[in-house]
Amino acid sequence: MSLSAQDVINELQHAGLRITTQRRSIIEHILRMPAHFSADELLAELHNGQMEVSRATVYRLLPKLVQLGVVREVIYGEEHRHYEVVGEDQQYHGHLICEQCGRVIDFVCPAVEGAIIGVCREYRFWHHSHTLEITGLCEDCQDQPLNN
Amino acid sequence: MSLSAQDVINELQHAGLRITTQRRSIIEHILRMPAHFSADELLAELHNGQMEVSRATVYRLLPKLVQLGVVREVIYGEEHRHYEVVGEDQQYHGHLICEQCGRVIDFVCPAVEGAIIGVCREYRFWHHSHTLEITGLCEDCQDQPLNN
DNA sequence: CTGGATGCAAACCCTTTGCATAAGC
DNA sequence: GCTTATGCAAAGGGTTTGCATCCAG
Numbered sequence A, B: 001m002s003l004s005a006q007d008v009i010n011e012l013q014h015a016g017l018r019i020t021t022q023r024r025s026i027i028e029h030i031l032r033m034p035a036h037f038s039a040d041e042l043l044a045e046l047h048n049g050q051m052e053v054s055r056a057t058v059y060r061l062l063p064k065l066v067q068l069g070v071v072r073e074v075i076y077g078e079e080h081r082h083y084e085v086v087g088e089d090q091q092y093h094g095h096l097i098c099e100q101c102g103r104v105i106d107f108v109c110p111a112v113e114g115a116i117i118g119v120c121r122e123y124r125f126w127h128h129s130h131t132l133e134i135t136g137l138c139e140d141c142q143d144q145p146l147n148n
Numbered sequence C: 001c002t003g004g005a006t007g008c009a010a011a012c013c014c015t016t017t018g019c020a021t022a023a024g025c
Numbered sequence D: 001g002c003t004t005a006t007g008c009a010a011a012g013g014g015t016t017t018g019c020a021t022c023c024a025g
Helices: A005-014 A021-032 A039-048 A055-067 A110-122 B005-014 B021-032 B039-048 B055-068 B110-122
Strands: A071-074 A082-085 A094-098 A104-107 A126-137 B071-074 B082-085 B093-098 B104-108 B126-137
Touching: A005 A021, A021 A039, A021 A055, A021 A082, A039 A055, A055 A071, A055 A082, A071 A126, A094 B110, A110 A126, A110 B093, A110 B110, A110 B126, A126 B110, B005 B021, B005 B055, B021 B039, B021 B055, B021 B082, B039 B055, B055 B071, B071 B126, B110 B126
Parallel strands: A094 A126, B093 B126
Antiparallel strands: A071 A082, A094 A104, A126 B126, B071 B082, B093 B104
16 A cells, blocks of 8 residues: 555644645645655646645655655766655665666665664664665666767 | 775866866865765865865865765755765665664665666666665664663 | 967856735634 | 635755866866
């Protein structure tokens, strides 16, 4: 089962935040966005729909959703922020980022999960979230001549 | 053995880049910076010395050094970029980042290294570099009341 | 000499914010 | 009604860039 808009709305309410038409719309769109999206891409989607939401509102809600654990920031190499939805049952995963073509490949790796839990125990660190990003060349780009 | 300024300068030359007084100065300072630094902190250090280097020059050199594998970008949660030197013998490591006090704790974990190599083999991905960042609460902050 | 590097300052661009208005609860 | 959320537009702040000058190779 994946996260529903209502689930997120309930979380907002529990956190003492008000449920507005704009927030409802933003949440519904976020759940339909591709794996990784930026604030700008989200805004573009919102403007394709009937509901208009201002940049400010989107920018104000996203950090709250991060705090609530609904989305998390990923793919930091890029110039602007990217987010992805944290599914209920979704395993933590990492990203393989191709330096040549920009493609982002998601991967899951239980061994990494286990290692991270071990590190946190060792350092008595309370683990909230983590990101693992590997940059390099994807299979296709390894064969191609460099172009920079 | 850790990286010397001359090593980096040789790498620049091999890459066809010119060796200028400014670049020499930047490189020397980078090697003396604390574990993680921003472009701004680097500039402050440079201005403490006798040699003046402009912001533009620093901002133009850093990406080249990333490409050459001399430094890498880390600690992406922050609003601006941070870098760290990639030592010759330095083990890859990750960062534990405290959400409360902002402290950054480096850790090494061979298990993570192994897992990453496995993932790259599986996806036929050529590994250039990677970062692993775990956010949460450090030991000290776990006991303190929340203040946000 | 000649093309790459520097410095200055202005431009960029994503993101944040002040303030008046609107609307949850 | 009281307080929070929204929208607009302007500010913010790190980073990039155009252009004239400089200098390493």
